[in-house]
Amino acid sequence: MKIITLLIASLLASSAGAESVLRLGIVGLDTSHVTAFTEILHNPQAPGHVPGARVVAAFKGGSPDIPSSIGRVEEYTATLKNSYGVEICDTIEDMCRRVDAVMIESVDGRPHLEQARAVIAAKKTVYIHKPLSGTLAGALEIFRLAREHAVPIFTSSSLRFAASTQAVRSGSIGPVLSAETTSPAHLEKTHPDLFWYGVHGCESLFTVMGTGCEKVVRTTTADGKIEVTGHWAGGRTGVFRESDSYGGTARSATGQAAIGAFDGYAPLVAEIIKFFQTGTPPVSEAETIELFAFMEAADESKRRQGQPVTLAEVLATARAQKP
Numbered sequence: 001m002k003i004i005t006l007l008i009a010s011l012l013a014s015s016a017g018a019e020s021v022l023r024l025g026i027v028g029l030d031t032s033h034v035t036a037f038t039e040i041l042h043n044p045q046a047p048g049h050v051p052g053a054r055v056v057a058a059f060k061g062g063s064p065d066i067p068s069s070i071g072r073v074e075e076y077t078a079t080l081k082n083s084y085g086v087e088i089c090d091t092i093e094d095m096c097r098r099v100d101a102v103m104i105e106s107v108d109g110r111p112h113l114e115q116a117r118a119v120i121a122a123k124k125t126v127y128i129h130k131p132l133s134g135t136l137a138g139a140l141e142i143f144r145l146a147r148e149h150a151v152p153i154f155t156s157s158s159l160r161f162a163a164s165t166q167a168v169r170s171g172s173i174g175p176v177l178s179a180e181t182t183s184p185a186h187l188e189k190t191h192p193d194l195f196w197y198g199v200h201g202c203e204s205l206f207t208v209m210g211t212g213c214e215k216v217v218r219t220t221t222a223d224g225k226i227e228v229t230g231h232w233a234g235g236r237t238g239v240f241r242e243s244d245s246y247g248g249t250a251r252s253a254t255g256q257a258a259i260g261a262f263d264g265y266a267p268l269v270a271e272i273i274k275f276f277q278t279g280t281p282p283v284s285e286a287e288t289i290e291l292f293a294f295m296e297a298a299d300e301s302k303r304r305q306g307q308p309v310t311l312a313e314v315l316a317t318a319r320a321q322k323p
Contacts, residue, residue: 022053022276025099025124027092027115028061028106029076030069033129033265037103038084040269048266053273055080057087057098061115063108066190096122101276103127109195110134113323116142120151125279127272128155130203131195132288136296136318143285154281155288157203159183159246161267165259168208173252180239181205181248181260185226193302194240194295198226201240201248204260205230206291208250209238211284213294215310218301228298231308289315 024041026034038055039046058080062073080086089095092115096102102119104112109131119126126146132155133139146153159165168176183201187193194202206213212233219227225242232238248260271282293311296318300309 020052022101022273023056023099024053024276025089025095025102026055026058026080026086027095027102027104027119028108028111028129029058029080030062030073031105031107031129032072032076034058034076034105035079036265037105037269037272038080038086040266041273042084048264048269050266050269050273053101053276055084055086057089057095059089059092059095061106061111063106063111066108066188069107092118093122096124099124101125101127103129103272105129108134109138109191113138113142116153117145120145120149120153123149123151125152125276127275128153130155130157130199131191132292133323134191134195135321135323136192136292136314137321137323139289139292140315140318141323143289147285152275152279152281154275154283156268156271156283157200158265158268159200159204159260159262160207160283161271162204162259162261162263163267164257164261165204165207168250168257168259169210173250173255173257176208176210176236176250176252178237178239179205179208179248179250179259180241182241182243183246183260184244185242192296192299193226194228194298195292198240198242199291199295200246200262201243201260202228202291202295204246204248205238205240206287206294208259209236211287211290212236213238213290213311215308216294216297216301217306217308218298219306226298228294228301230294293318 063069181201181204185198188196213230230238246262296314297309
């Protein structure tokens with residue numbers, strides 16, 4: 001009798017555990033993130049394994065006019081299907097019926113608005129891979145839709161959650177007065193310059209500087225690389241520079257610390273799953289919008305041969321556009 005009781009308790013515990021595992025869907029199978037994230041979630045032996053969720057369904061996506069997107073879809077689709085048992089769906093709507101939450105991973109930011117529209121309509125909590133959109137106007141519209149339908153949403157680069165950067169954000173050196181970050185900034189003609197890859201270093205910058213950036217000046221370094229200086233309220237300054245490596249330094253009245261490292265994808269995946277479980281985004285809408293306005297203002301400053309451009313101006317222009 002005792003053995004039977006223990007078996008029943010064990011089965012009930014297993015059933016409860018299974019029910020607590022989130023079923024995730026992925027939109028856009030054109031980036032290595034989809035296989036890397038799935039491995040971290042599915043494999044208990046994977047470095048940085050994050051329990052509590054499994055990828056069960058996906059929608060291919062892919063952008064025909066970006067070779068680095070469309071050229072990788074079939075490879076990653078096959079890996080998800082054959083190695084992880086992920087079901088490939090013909091539509092986002094069909095996929096949403098099979099999952100609890102969604103990760104939009106399309107490497108191209110342009111389709112994110114329409115992809116997010118479908119996910120938000122299905123009332124699924126959603127994480128969106130960088131860049132949030134291919135335009136600032138699109139980013140604003142995604143947040144508007146999420147608010148209108150009360151759907152939790154957030155977006156972030158994996159660089160935000162590097163341990164050194166998070167330590168400074170948490171106050172390890174006190175209030176940050178200035179910071180400089182670096183990252184690669186490969187360009188894609190379909191996107192504003194920094195949206196495609198420079199967003200990584202810019203995200204590290206905003207992680208430690210926070211909101212309050214008022215204007216931006218974009219120049220070029222002596223070796224022809226992108227350099228963007230942001231001026232924050234209170235005289236604080238933040239600089240992003242294009243580089244072959246990830247890094248940077250934050251300074252306060254009492255010292256300085258290294259920031260901007262890349263610690264892999266596991267810290268971001270852990271934050272995504274926590275977000276799906278709680279519905280509380282780890283990055284505010286206000287900070288994300290300011291980050292994208294910073295990058296858009298950098299492009300406008302380039303068009304004006306290095307003249308300062310305010311974030312208020314580019315936000316007003318974006319709000320007047322139809323995304």
